[in-house]
Amino acid sequence: MGHFLETEGIATTQISLIREHTEAINPPRALWVPFDLGRPLGVPSDKGLQRQVLVAALDLLQAAEGPVLADFEHRETEAETTGDSEPAAWACPVSFEGPADDITDNETLINGFRQEVSELRNWYDTGLGKTGRTSVVHFDPDSAAKLLSAYVLKGAKNSGDTDLSFGVALRLAAQDLKAFYFEAVTARPGVAPPDSNSFNRWFWADTAAGRVLLAARNRCSSETDKLLRMTGKMLLVPMDQGNQS
Amino acid sequence: MARLDRFPEPMRSHLADLPCPSFQTHPWITGPELSKRRVSLISTAGLHLRGDRPFQSMDGDYRVIPETAQANDLVMTHISTNFDRTGFQQDWNVVFPLDRLHELAQEGVIGSIGAYHYSFMGAADPASMATSAKKLADLLQGDRVDAALLVPV
Numbered sequence: 001m002g003h004f005l006e007t008e009g010i011a012t013t014q015i016s017l018i019r020e021h022t023e024a025i026n027p028p029r030a031l032w033v034p035f036d037l038g039r040p041l042g043v044p045s046d047k048g049l050q051r052q053v054l055v056a057a058l059d060l061l062q063a064a065e066g067p068v069l070a071d072f073e074h075r076e077t078e079a080e081t082t083g084d085s086e087p088a089a090w091a092c093p094v095s096f097e098g099p100a101d102d103i104t105d106n107e108t109l110i111n112g113f114r115q116e117v118s119e120l121r122n123w124y125d126t127g128l129g130k131t132g133r134t135s136v137v138h139f140d141p142d143s144a145a146k147l148l149s150a151y152v153l154k155g156a157k158n159s160g161d162t163d164l165s166f167g168v169a170l171r172l173a174a175q176d177l178k179a180f181y182f183e184a185v186t187a188r189p190g191v192a193p194p195d196s197n198s199f200n201r202w203f204w205a206d207t208a209a210g211r212v213l214l215a216a217r218n219r220c221s222s223e224t225d226k227l228l229r230m231t232g233k234m235l236l237v238p239m240d241q242g243n244q245s
Numbered sequence: 246m247a248r249l250d251r252f253p254e255p256m257r258s259h260l261a262d263l264p265c266p267s268f269q270t271h272p273w274i275t276g277p278e279l280s281k282r283r284v285s286l287i288s289t290a291g292l293h294l295r296g297d298r299p300f301q302s303m304d305g306d307y308r309v310i311p312e313t314a315q316a317n318d319l320v321m322t323h324i325s326t327n328f329d330r331t332g333f334q335q336d337w338n339v340v341f342p343l344d345r346l347h348e349l350a351q352e353g354v355i356g357s358i359g360a361y362h363y364s365f366m367g368a369a370d371p372a373s374m375a376t377s378a379k380k381l382a383d384l385l386q387g388d389r390v391d392a393a394l395l396v397p398v
Contacts, residue, residue, distance in 0.1 A: 001287065001365075002395055004375045006272040008382030014395035020249050024265035027395075028273055034248070038329030040396050044336035047345070054345050054394075058279055058355065061392055066273050133317040135334045137295065168301050172322060175330075182331050196329035238326040239256050 002027035013060045015040045015053065016069070026067050029060035033072045036196065042074070044193070049074075106215060110149045112208035117145045120184035127187025135179040137172060138162060144173040144180065152215045157228075167227040170220075171235045174213055181209055204241050213237055256327060277356075282392040284350075285359030285385060286310075289367030290333070290340050290398035291323025300324065300366040305373030307381065310362040314343060323366050328398055340398060359390040367398060 002012040006028045013029040016022035017040055022030045033053060035042050041050040056072055121141055128134050139147065143160050147169065150156035159169035181203055186193045194202070204210040213236050220232020249261055276282060291300045293308035299322035300306075310319065316337045321330060332339040343362065349355045363381060365374070385393060 001289070001374050001378055003266075003268050003272065004378030005287075005382055005385075005393055006274050007270075008379055009274055010382050010385050010393050011274040011276050011391060012393045012395055015397060017397050018249065018260060020261070021263070021265050024267060026268070026271070028271070036329050036332075037327070038398055039332040039339050040398060041339045041342050041345070044332045044339045047338075050338050050342055050345050051348070054342055054349065055354065057394060058282075058284070058349075058392070061276065061279055061282065067271055135320060135330070137320040137322060138299065164299075164301075168299070171324065172299060175322070179330070179334060182334055186335075193331065193335055196331050199331055235324050235326060239259060240253060240327075 002029070011061060013057050015057055019069075019071075022069055026069075028066050028068075029063060030067075030069045031057040031060060031072050032069060034074055038196065106152055109208055109211055109215065110153055113149065113212050114145060116208050117141050117180075120181060123187040124180055124184035127183050130187070134183060136176045136183070137179075138164075138169075139173045139176040141177070141180045144177045147173045148177065148212050148216055152212055152219060155219060165227065167225065167231040170216065170228070171231050174216070174236050177209055177213070178203065181207065200238070200240075210241075214241070259327075276391045279355055280353055281356040283357045283359055283388075283390045284346060284355050284392045284394055285388070285390045286341060286343060286346065286362040286396060287381070287393050288341050288362075288364040288396045288398070290321055290364060290396070291366040292319050292321050292341055292364040294318050295320050303366065303373070305365065305377040307363050307365045307377055310341075310343075310364060312343070312347075312358055312360050312362065314362075316344075323398065325367075341396065346394075355392075359385065359388045361388055 002014050003025070005012050012027070013031070014027060016030040016032040017035065017037055019032045022032060031053070033040060033042065041053050043049050053072060056070070060068055060070060124141060139160065147158060147160055150158060151170065157166040159166050162169055164172070182199060185191065217232040217236045220228050223229050223232070249257055252260060292310065293300070294310065294314065295318055297308050319337055319341060321333055338344050346358050350358050361384065365377065
């Protein structure tokens with residue numbers, strides 16, 4: 001995009017998250033930052049760091065010649081340096097009775113899932129009332145749970161009140177469900193927001209919701225609809241949880 | 246952490262194998278000093294206003310985000326499951342630093358910010374982005390924007 005815009009007469013500067021990709025593309029101006037994918041400005045609510053990144057990227061517009069690829073000077077934490085992905089101090093205070101690992105039938109799984117959603121809903125509503133902001137987009141928690149439960153249990157392809165294809169609705173419901181879980185669990189008193197690794201570990205290993213998404217993915221794999229098969233294969237479950245993309 | 250050698254498999258191989266376009270030319274546009282620049286953000290995080298259409302295809306389409314947008318106006322429907330979204334959930338500036346950009350304009354570090362900002366979904370084919378970039382350049386020039394900050398996710 002930087003190359004194309006510059007060709008059209010717009011000066012560009014950009015943040016780079018994967019240095020090797022930026023080296024290959026060689027755009028006009030880029031600032032490589034050592035942050036996780038999904039966090040190009042660094043750390044949530046750290047205004048000072050975000051400002052430093054922003055100013056460093058914009059300063060490249062003053063470079064005399066290019067292409068230029070600069071590194072953002074950032075003192076990494078020990079975890080960043082070692083790539084340590086083991087749990088930090090965060091431990092989710094929400095512990096559900098189910099699902100246990102030996103749950104094999106979908107009906108029991110869905111019952112546990114519904115209990116989770118019901119239990120978390122209070123804290124989601126509380127958090128939303130407090131901040132006025134939610135990342136849930138199309139499917140409120142009950143609607144997302146209903147869509148996913150019906151698909152996992154019966155293969156029902158109901159996109160709810162939307163005019164979206166079921167494949168798109170399934171993906172968006174899964175995204176909204178994860179957003180709901182994160183916002184609900186971090187709205188509880190005394191709970192510091194987890195890093196993404198800790199949250200993902202909890203969501204995929206300890207919640208029925210994670211298992212419901214895995215079950216939805218498995219059901220997608222036997223669908224005849226190509227979009228739905230692709231949704232299941234690539235768009236419901238991340239690679240580190242067994243996504244095959 | 247976003248160095249290829251620090252990603253666990255299979256993510257490392259997936260990222261390493263992604264095709265990256267290369268170019269024979271190196272366009273280079275200059276302009277006024279930073280304090281006189283008008284800047285717009287261009288994100289590839291699949292962001293859009295809450296009432297706008299979700300990203301569904303990888304054909305290089307974009308969404309318009311006005312400078313007056315607030316945190317709760319903006320949502321993310323990028324198709325990928327392989328990047329962190331919890332940072333955006335906590336603070337939109339970690340992905341789309343519009344508040345920080347407003348502050349820099351108020352302090353005179355930059356001249357002003359564009360009336361409109363834009364978001365794509367980064368998984369799109371680079372060839373389709375070329376067509377979109379031409380349209381985008383017209384829009385930016387119409388808004389007197391002379392610097393674009395591209396923010397990945």
